[in-house]
Amino acid sequence: MVEQSAGRKVPGPAPLTRQRQEYARLIARGVSNAEACRLVGVNRRTGTRWRYGRTVPARAGGEREYPAMIEVTNTGAPRSPRYLSEAEREVIADRRRAGASMRAIARELGRNVSSVSRELGRNRDDAGRYRPSAAQRMATTRLARPRQRKVAADRSLGALVQGWLDLKWSPEQISAALAIAFPNAPARRLAAETIYQALYAKDAVLQRDPASCLRSRRRRRRPHRRADARRARAQVARPSISERPAEAEDRRSVGHWEGDLITGASNRSAIATLVERVSGYTVLVHVPGRHCADVLTPALVAAFTALPASLRRSLTWDCGTEMSDHHLLTAATGMPVFFADPHSPWQRGSNENANGLLRQYFPKGSNLALHSPDQLLRVQDELNGRPRKRHSWATPDTRLTALLLAPQ
Structure with a gap:
């Protein structure tokens, strides 16, 4: 081993000029960073620094910048x-x-x-x-062509989008509303994805928190996940959904409803949700105390008897035990009650969709007993005033009114 003399500078490692050139050639051919580093025999972090550059403190103060491989990223594979x-x-x-x-x-x-x-x-x-x-x-x-976002370039357009977000409209609803409001001005239209990107952008151009504007309440975008398997519930004697009349199945006549409960923290509180299948009109039912059959059935009877007789044709409910007194509901309202099959939420698709929308107002894990009937009515009116894609962007409120006025 050769000793270094006192005060003599120890030479650093030899420059990796040949390896760097070979790495650049591989990246230009479309080889991944990890594979290129393996082939030339360097650490993956070293290849990352070569490709994107870095800035390090200099001995004399300040910083020293090592440039990125511009010639590689500009002319290499996409x-x-x-x-x-x-x-x-x-x-x-x-x-x-x-x-x-x-x-x-x-x-x-x-x-x-x-x-x-x-x-x-x-x-x-x-x-x-x-x-x-x-x-x-x-x-x-x-x-690489950075452009200013439409909602930032057009302040009035941005304000319009912000106003609709404050009303809890979804980006798809806003996109459709803009197409209707500005039929001859393509520059003032926005795709739903454009609104999502503006909401989640780092520059916060819309000045709105995605968690408060979007019903998913997510601060970061993520792909859809598979739902967990649901637990089997106690079986009760009930008419099956297969016995439901065909007019309810194909949505030919108004007055057929789907229903379920949304529950709060530890399942200690609940709100009953009812959705009319043709119009998508939603009714929220205040459930005081425990959401058992003794409490839920009278609340549903009161909600349905307040509706016209033409809107009381049938009810399809989830397979929960809270509707074990369904025969009392039928006797009081004249509405037969049918039950969906276990683990089959798609059989009540309209109600499941409405429950997802309502979570924007009533988050999971919250105490739903804190919401009064007047508060539920306000949310109900707001939800029924939103435009819906399946109605060519008409609202459930106007759709239901038109169905009731139509000749039978």
Whole structure:
């Protein structure tokens, strides 16, 4: 072992020039960062620093910046396989010079013919020639094009969207309302995804908290998850949904309802929800105390007897034991009660959807007993005043009124 003399500077590690060049070549070919680092024999963090650059403190004060591989990220393979790669562009150029049709090229690449057509139309040089290397540079340059969001550029549009969000409209409802409000102004329309992105953007351009505006109450976007398996419930003697009349099944006549409970913390409080199948009109029923059959049945009887006789045709309920006195409800209102099959929430799809909407007002884990009948009525009116996609963006309130006034 060779001793270093006192005061003599110990040489640092040799520069990885060759490895860095090989890493750049692999990344340009579309190899992943982890695989490129493995092939050249460096740590994955080292490759990340090479690719994106870094800033470190300097000995003399300040900072020293190591630039990113701009030449790699600007001319390398696209970040997503949905974009054409440089290798595919070389195939397009070779096949076009050989006289192949765009459809033949698309079949060979496994792409849509419109992708090949757009590529040949967009990425030609000034002389009208298609060259793969130049096309790759032009396409990659267009990838990073930061633009101002529509809701930020148009303040009145942003204020309109904010107002509807405060009314707890969903982005899809807002998108449809804008299309109706501005039929001849495409610049003032917004896709639902655009509104979602503006809500979750770091710049907070809409100045609204997604957790308070959206019924999912999520602060971060995430994919849908599979629902957990539901526990089996006690069986009660009840008419099956298979016995429900056909007019209720195909939504031909008004007056057929779906119902269930939404429960609060530890299942100690509840609100009964009723949804008319044709119009989607929702009725909220205050359930004082325990949500057992002795309490729920009188509350439902009072809610249904307040409705016109033409709106009392049938009720489809979940398979819970809280409706064990369904025969008393039928005797008081003349409405037969049918029960969905266990573990089959889709058989009461309208009611399940309404319960999801109501969680925006009554979050899971909260005490639902704190809400008075007047508060439930206010939420009910607000929910029935929202436009619905299945009614061509008419509201359940106006839809139900039109059905009642229509000749029978």
